[in-house]
Amino acid sequence: MSPVISPNLSAARNSLARKMSSLTSGHVLRGACWNYRVLEPVKGDNTHISTVFKAQIVARDSRVVPEVPEWALIKVASPSDQNATKNLQREVLTYRLPDVASAKCFRKMYDVIDDSTIALEWLDTTLAEVEYHPDIRTYSLIGTLLRAAFTSCVVLENHRHVNTDYKPANILLSGIRTDRAIAKVGDLGLVVPVGELFNAQPYAMRAPEVFLGNACTEPSQVWAVAAMLLCWIKPGVLGVWDSPHPLINEAWSMAKIQRLFPHWEIPPPEMVNGDILKVAVNSARSLCKEMPELLAILPFDEETQKVEMPQQLRDLLRFILVPDPKARPSASSVLASREFRRFENYVDV
Incomplete structure (x- = not known):
């Protein structure tokens, strides 16, 4: 018997197919x-x-309006892809939160063209496409992007929301070869109310408490921002980059955190809930003591000595990357901290 296809779904798919085929140059x-x-x-x-x-913005009439940007990014979600559609809807709703649309730390949303298409601000590149170099221009860029990222955390926290998708590809940059680099947070499709999402955040940026079965909260996104920067500076130090098998990705990632921060204890299986999590923590406890790749990871201060960076940046990362979420500084505390001021002063000298 042939499956019955909803006329509405069929129409949506046909509409998307027509749109995608029409979205060619020009x-x-x-x-x-x-x-x-x-x-x-x-x-x-x-x-x-x-x-x-990428799209060129075209004014409606022949008058030259200086406020009109030159470029835009067009994002299209397939109606047949529930995740893409839901993320696009969440992104639109996030921009409608008070202060988000006007905050300079977020990429601007220009237009909601239809239910599956939005137009956004264009920036030159992303952090993922930039290579870390131990020089003053890079340190200045780091200060700029950290201020943007933590400010975005503060704005979202004011509405009891968190961004569960901080990663280098979502840090948008322009003017990085100048003294006035711009950094903004983009791709807000995984901004959710506090406590709504579990097992979220990319592995390398996932907070310890999230690995242990807790929902993403304000401290989780603070960890993610600092972990994102650390992974950009020293790729592979966190996450699943060298995991031997996808089935142990969670355990592998937890073991890396434990190697970097030996005072963080991975709980025994009887202390966590769920059979899958019990297996993961049990594996993590063994992996961090047995696998040569993990044994090569040293405690944070020693590990970060393997890459050149100013001591002020090392101190700032250590200040933020506290495995215990209750002891971890808030985003606003980071921005007001002595450690952040010292790093900014180092850059400004």
Whole structure:
């Protein structure tokens, strides 16, 4: 017997197929204020589930309006992909939270073109596409992106929301070869109310308490920002980069945290809930004592000596990366901290 396909779903798929086939170079999308001429598809880091294009912004009349940006990013979610559609809807709702749309730390949303298409601010590159170099321009960029990321945390916390998807590919940059680099947080499709999502955050940026079965909360996103920076500076030090098998990704990632922060104790299986988590913590407790790749990871101060960075940056990362969420500083505390001021002063000298 042939499956019955909902007319609405079929129509949505046909509509998307027509849209995707029409989004070729030169196609013009009509927005609320401006039009957008599609130029080319944009290849991301292969973790994004929406389709994105670079577009040229076209004013509606011949008058030159200086406020009109030159470029935009068009994001399209397939109606047949529930995750992509839900993330796009969440992103739109996040921009409608008070202060988010106007905050300079977030990429601007220009238009909601239709239920599956939005137009966003274009920036030159992402942190994922930039290589770390131990020089003053890079340290200045780090200060800029940390201020943007932690400010974004504060804005979201004011609405009891958290961003569960901080990662280098979502830190957007422009002017990085100048003294006035711009850093903004983008891709807000995984911004959710505090306590709503479990098992979220990319492995390398996932907070210890989230690995142990807790929901993402304000301290979790603070950890994620600092872990993101550490992983950019020293790739593979956290997460599943060298995990031998996907089935042990959680255990492998927890073991790395324990190696970096030996005072963090991975609880025994009887102290956590759920059969899968019990297996993961039991494996993690063994892996961090047995696997050569993990044994090569030294405690934080020694491990970070393997890469050149100013002591002020090392002190700042240590200040933030506290495995116990109750002892971890808040985003606003980080921005007001002596450690952050010392790093900024080092950059400004």
